[in-house]
């Protein structure tokens with residue numbers, strides 16, 4: 001018998017539950033301390049800037065992850081503990097994917113492992129720590145794609161899978177379909193032995209506060225729906241409820257990888273947007289919008305204003321620019337994210353990896369948390385806007 005989530009219970013649970021922010025310490029994955037050269041997680045060297053404007057940010061990359069385009073961390077206001085938590089979260093995900101790749105595993109297994117780590121980390125808007133819908137529930141989306149044969153799987157609006165990315169992978173491997181939604185997706189995952197949870201598992205204080213802020217902003221008519229519609233016109237003061245809700249609403253996660261066989265893969269997972277209407281599906285589970293991988297072109301995972309990324313067919317357009325226009329991956333990603341999508345009224349970013357290891361992470365949002373692993377084992381994390389200037 002299937003459990004039906006009692007979303008009306010969430011407010012009561014919210015007041016009763018403790019703050020649950022876990023700081024994960026990653027062996028070899030933190031931002032500080034003495035470590036082996038080339039095997040550590042490091043912030044971008046101070047003052048180092050991405051090459052930008054359509055030129056690759058890094059080369060010889062085998063795996064990259066993102067933790068969303070919403071959280072623009074202010075270097076002056078971020079405590080060392082918080083900085084470490086973000087860098088460790090990204091570093092841990094990269095290490096999880098690295099273990100797969102080092103053992104000769106596939107890029108699909110690597111991106112799934114990396115995304116699952118981020119889903120388990122309450123700092124990010126996916127799995128535990130997912131944002132709330134307007135009726136105080138959680139509905140999660142995820143997708144995965146393999147570049148060698150364009151196989152793909154996705155789930156939308158799931159309410160009880162602990163790791164939606166595992167649901168997406170199961171749809172890809174064990175069904176004739178690409179996308180399962182709602183109860184059918186939850187049931188399919190449970191029938192295939194995936195771990196299930198009750199809705200309170202996803203709860204975090206920060207996401208609850210963001211929902212309250214969004215409701216508050218809506219009451220004041222200041223456009224909490226800004227994030228929902230991708231409409232930039234209602235820009236509010238940085239510390240206003242609307243701004244808090246908007247900043248907290250993102251944090252989607254994703255990964256891209258290339259393995260020893262030169263096969264590409266991409267994966268994305270999210271709780272969506274804070275205060276979204278129940279039933280709303282964003283770009284993250286849509287192949288060609290939030291996720292795309294094709295061996296001859298690119299592996300890409302996006303984050304940002306989902307409606308705009310759907311309308312702009314974000315990740316498949318990057319692939320098409322590479323395939324039909326002969327553009328480099330970095331140039332194609334820049335063109336789509338920085339030039340085309342903002343014209344549709346929404347910002348965000350993408351991590352994009354070429355089969356030859358060229359990597360770029362352009363974004364039009366104020367920040368985008370991301371990190372990458374090179375062939376030699378170096379892990380770099382970028383979380384501050386001065387490490388990841390927008391529109392480059």
Ligand code: ASP
Nearest residue numbers: 250252272282303304306
């Ligand atoms: N793109 C996601 C969505 O619209 C949100 C995000 O990336 O933060 O559901």
